[in-house]
Amino acid sequence: MSIAAYSTYARQLESLVTDVALGRWRRVADDVQHALNGQASAQLRRIVSRADRRTTGSFFTTGGVRQSYEELLARGTAPGGSTMIWDPTCGAGDLLIAGTSQFPIGATPAETLTLWNRRVRGHDLHDPFVAVARMRLVLAVLERHRAVGSDALLVERRWRTAFPRVQVGDGLQALRAAAEGRGFGGRLLLNPPYGMDAALPGCTWSTGRTSLAATFTAQASAAMAPGGRLFAVLPDVLRSGSRYQSWRGQLAEHLKMEEIRPHGLFDNHTDVDVFLLSAVRRRGGHSGAVAWWPPSAVSTDSVIGDHFRVGVGPVVDNRDPHDGPEVPYLTAKELPGQGETGLPLRRRLFGGRLFEPPFVVMRRTSRPGQGAKGGARGTGVLIQGDRPVAVDNHLIVAEPLRGGVASCRELLEVLDGPKVVHWLDERIRCRHLTVTVVRSLPWG
Known part of the structure; x- marks a missing residue:
């Protein structure tokens, strides 16, 4: 209905x-x-x-x-x-x-x-x-x-x-009107729509389809007069996703962040993790770094990116043409939950980039807490074999810079440790791990 x-x-x-x-x-x-x-x-x-x-x-x-x-x-x-x-x-x-x-x-x-x-x-x-x-x-x-x-x-x-001032109307247009006027100096309360829509004309932090929540929040920050306060419930992808790094930077130019707190699931009926934000509209420009993540989710020593080349599998199976040599094709569906495995049985024609074993793969789809097939969140699988492998886009690939199989096995131990699980849950609660986050994982 x-x-x-x-x-x-x-x-x-x-x-x-x-x-x-x-x-x-x-x-x-x-x-x-x-x-x-x-x-x-x-x-x-x-x-x-x-x-x-x-x-x-x-x-x-x-x-x-x-x-x-x-x-x-x-x-x-x-x-x-x-x-x-x-x-x-x-x-x-x-x-x-x-x-x-x-x-x-x-x-x-x-x-x-x-x-x-x-x-x-x-x-x-x-x-x-x-x-x-x-x-x-x-x-x-x-x-x-x-x-x-x-x-x-x-x-x-x-x-x-x-x-009478609670009325039917387009809140986004009302925010834009406030930004063009004197601005709103009170308390702006926000739980915007979480869907996707085209970025607004003149948007400097995104192009194409983007988060409506990000659009509303950016407009809200522009609509506030100096000293005005923002209290928002927002999808966690805005806090932790690589795609919204520019959005976070623009917001920090306008707002002094007072509290940024991960919350968890929005509710039992909505499978979206959210965070809470309180901020004050600045009177001047940006005056320092913003702690978007808790201190425990910031790596200060050696990280995985110091030891591995990390990227996303290049194969988008329903879009990429089936041409080129026939090669082993690794997908998340056939991947075991953890441990080691040999070359995948599935084959595919693919003329793009291949990966030479040994390397470690992680599932991109990830929720806080439990990982896939009984493994911990972020658990990796070591791939061994004597042929180059095509890797699906739903997997993150970590290639050792040195040490071969020994380094890969050390990485498996790191990824299975409770420190990494806790770090991931603090750092990113949206449903997809990013290359930036995996590179930043603490090593050892």
């Missing part, structure tokens, strides 16, 4: 707000807690198909990642702060609710709405999401007052017109 079907949940929330605004807490108190904590995401999964959620990038910030985000906000916000907050991709309003938890309240719910209406801004492309976000924000106001014993009622006219 499409996003439009989510309107059914918006109507349920309207009924709930009606009861709460009239003071009927006894029978709906638990419902309010559910509505403020995870229900919006659960209803999205129930009502809207996974395909539509992926197409629109609709994954709400709930559970453990929202709790970590609230902690990030609390560390980066002065108590009782009343600065404006803006979420340009607000969805059902989870980040806005987290942001308002730092706001003071008035004497009555109506007074609090008057205070908050001017300070809460949000955009989303989908009308049902905006409707749900506004109803949940009203519930957050009423719940805050209930918690302190202020149970004044709220007339329907006030809650139906609450949070």
Whole structure:
């Protein structure tokens, strides 16, 4: 079902707000807690198909990642702060609710709405999401007052017109407009879509299709006025992927990073690792290196790249022509989980670069923790034989600069060690190892 079907949940929330605004807490108190904590995401999964959620990038910030985000906000916000907050991709309003938890309240719910209406801004492309976000924000106001014993009622006219600056609109365009104006000096809250789209015209850090999350974050950094603060949940590939090195450099030119913290999986239903970012818009230029990785994930002594030539297998089987000599062809599918093996049985016509054994291969596809076929993450396999081998693009190849088989076996021991597994999980939590990361692995 499409996003439009989510309107059914918006109507349920309207009924709930009606009861709460009239003071009927006894029978709906638990419902309010559910509505403020995870229900919006659960209803999205129930009502809207996974395909539509992926197409629109609709994954709400709930559970453990929202709790970590609230902690990030609390560390980066002065108590009782009343600065404006803006979420340009607000969805059902989870980040806005987290942001308002730092706001003071008035004497009555109506007074609090008057205070908050001017300070809460949000955009989303989908009308049902905006409707749900506004109803949940009203519930957050009423719940805050209930918690302190202020149970004044709220007339329907006030809650139906609450949070007028949370509206249907293109958040990316709104960010660009802010960048061309005076800039946004409040707290910018961001959990952008994680899909891919064409880089914007004039983009200096990427070409072709690129991460929408990277595009939104770059635009957010440009949209902020000096002193403005950014709090973001972003896919880990932006922190650790080689492709986004230029993006990280550009961001550091604009922002002073206060905290960069790997989180792990976004949630139990979304197989994407994320990290949390808090930063302040600089008043001047870049003033030093940025620690995108924990100190334990930075190699300071000898690394694998000092001992091996590391690269990616050149064969893209469904694209490269089948011409040239017939050679052994190594793929991840036929590779054992670990240890040593001889020449692959599979053969292929290939006229490109071949590798002379002995060498070590690692699977590029990799998730934090467990590796493929029972091996540790990053486990290698030693290839031996007397013929050159064509290697598939899903494998990383490490050729010894000296030492032959003995060096390869030493590398296998290094890759199987707990130090390397921990280092990898700290350094890169996205689903593909990169040549840069493998070269940087600690040796010995």
